Amino acid sequence: MKSISIVEAKANFSGLLAEVEAGAEIAVTRHGRVIARLVPDHPRVAADAFREFWTNADEIDLIAPEDKPAEDVAGLDD
Template identity: 60%
Template sequence: MRHVQVTEAKAAFSGLLAAVEAGETVAITRRGRVIARLVPDKPIMAADAFRPFWDHPGEIDLVAPDERPPEPIATL
């Protein structure tokens, strides 16, 4: 992980975003202390976001949908 001072981050923000887009994590520091991190976005599926709820069925009343392909669309 690369550490960058706030002033350097302001001056090179586009370059830092390109590095993050390429998969790198960048820590923004002020006076030697990390105050923020730029991390690559990791999209997740809705089913993955709710999986912890489905793993504990007694705690919340959610039911996982069947794993099936979408139905075809009828053409007119």
């Protein structure tokens, strides 16, 4: 992620928006601390985040482990 100061952002705002439109993410800083992020306006959904896993489902072990027996909780309120 690219990081720029407020002064740079103000001077190059149109160019930064073009970069963000192309997919870049930019952190805007004040005195070295991030105060804002410019990110593309496209909704992220869980399906997009996990799409790679679903396309390679043969390579991934998707079997859930066996349930463990319940633990005794008597005496926890003491």
